[in-house]
Amino acid sequence: MTHKMHYGTVTEALEAFRQQGFTIDFNLKENFISSNSGNFEADEFEIVDIYRYEGETDPADEATVYAIASNSGIKGVLVTGYGVALDTVSAAILRKLH
Numbered sequence: 001m002t003h004k005m006h007y008g009t010v011t012e013a014l015e016a017f018r019q020q021g022f023t024i025d026f027n028l029k030e031n032f033i034s035s036n037s038g039n040f041e042a043d044e045f046e047i048v049d050i051y052r053y054e055g056e057t058d059p060a061d062e063a064t065v066y067a068i069a070s071n072s073g074i075k076g077v078l079v080t081g082y083g084v085a086l087d088t089v090s091a092a093i094l095r096k097l098h
Helices: 010-019 088-097
Strands: 024-029 032-035 038-040 045-053 063-070 075-080
Touching: 010 045, 010 063, 010 075
Parallel strands: 024 075
Antiparallel strands: 024 032, 032 038, 045 063, 063 075
8 A cells, every 4th residue: 555645635535536436435333344335344445545634723623534445346435533533443443454
């Protein structure tokens, strides 16, 4: 995995990833990664690229955008907070992705 670009905002990162085919919006739920098409185990995916956004004045603006892909070709984005905003369950799932 290599970090390819720097984006000014989370929105710019999401748009760039969508243009690269990462079109599914994923969420972290309990012990799995969830989308409209179902739930997946974290170890089914690998991180293709990461973009971390740090808010200039508000720590609540801090986010990480992950472009993730499965071995079967499912590609999408996962947006999480980090630091204080990241709960222990989410952190455990992200460790499985790494």
